[in-house]
Amino acid sequence: MRYALKVQYIGKNYAGSQLQAGSLLPTIQGELERALSTLIKCDSRCEVDSKNESPVNADNKRPIKTIFSGRTDKGVNSVGQVVHFDSNKPIVASKFMYSLNEILPADISVTDLKEVDSRFHAQKSAKKRHYVYEFINRKCKNAFDGDLMRIKYEIDIDRMQKALDYIKGEHDFSSFKSSGTLNPSTVCFIYSANCRKVDDKVIIDIIGNRFLYNMVRTIVGTLLEIEGHNLCPEHMKDVLDAKDRRMAGQNVSPYGLTLVEVIY
Numbered sequence: 001m002r003y004a005l006k007v008q009y010i011g012k013n014y015a016g017s018q019l020q021a022g023s024l025l026p027t028i029q030g031e032l033e034r035a036l037s038t039l040i041k042c043d044s045r046c047e048v049d050s051k052n053e054s055p056v057n058a059d060n061k062r063p064i065k066t067i068f069s070g071r072t073d074k075g076v077n078s079v080g081q082v083v084h085f086d087s088n089k090p091i092v093a094s095k096f097m098y099s100l101n102e103i104l105p106a107d108i109s110v111t112d113l114k115e116v117d118s119r120f121h122a123q124k125s126a127k128k129r130h131y132v133y134e135f136i137n138r139k140c141k142n143a144f145d146g147d148l149m150r151i152k153y154e155i156d157i158d159r160m161q162k163a164l165d166y167i168k169g170e171h172d173f174s175s176f177k178s179s180g181t182l183n184p185s186t187v188c189f190i191y192s193a194n195c196r197k198v199d200d201k202v203i204i205d206i207i208g209n210r211f212l213y214n215m216v217r218t219i220v221g222t223l224l225e226i227e228g229h230n231l232c233p234e235h236m237k238d239v240l241d242a243k244d245r246r247m248a249g250q251n252v253s254p255y256g257l258t259l260v261e262v263i264y
Contacts, residue, residue, distance in 0.1 A: 002120060003091060006112035007032065007081040012147060012255060013107060017072040017081065028108060029066055032083065035103040036064040039096065040087050069122045069262040070129060073214065075147075075254030080130070080261040084122040091115070128191060128263035130207045131216050134256045138200040147255035148201075155227055157197050162233035163226050164193040164204070166240060167219065174243035176219055177212035178251065186212060186243075195223075205260075214251050221249030 015025035069082040136150040170189045190208045
């Protein structure tokens with residue numbers, strides 16, 4: 001039986017969402033699989049793996065395996081990450097979700113759990129992904145700004161929107177990918193890219209079929225370079241057409257980035 005979870009997390013205390021080979025740093029996937037493996041006993045021969053200290057099946061030497069809709073980096077948050085896993089035992093969703101949340105760390109929670117078709121795949125079945133990036137636009141700091149990046153110079157929302165309009169549609173986003181991108185394909189389709197300002201917080205919404213490694217943070221960095229150096233909004237198109245990472249802006253802080261929703 002296959003089950004899908006919707007997972008929320010605050011990413012600042014984790015080395016990203018995915019387990020990393022040869023690393024003992026905490027990840028969202030590691031914590032989730034450890035909790036799932038505690039609740040789901042594959043058989044009476046469940047033992048403890050000395051490397052990750054999570055229950056594993058004695059036959060296949062692996063914990064309950066989770067598949068995420070996509071990778072998020074250290075510091076990136078989620079309110080709508082989707083994860084699937086398989087279990088050979090039926091699950092009562094409401095009871096299981098309550099128990100799972102009691103085991104998980106305080107900064108990770110499951111908000112939905114349901115049985116899905118065996119053909120469902122959290123990553124491959126996804127059609128769209130919605131990210132939001134937020135930062136503060138104010139000269140002076142505020143004790144309640146938290147981890148959000150603060151930009152001191154005045155942001156022109158209209159100019160920023162004009163720049164964002166250039167990334168809509170299907171493009172080669174080579175200029176906006178970091179070297180850690182695993183998938184060699186650099187073509188993405190951006191359905192919408194919008195920004196707004198609420199009081200002194202700037203909010204950027206981007207929905208696409210897929211995103212390259214650090215793509216959203218590099219897009220935001222390029223927007224800030226345009227604003228900070230008073231470049232024309234058309235500079236975004238020049239960067240896009242160049243297909244050269246050196247043309248884009250810096251990779252901004254991950255703390256303002258949140259995966260909001262995965263659409264199937």
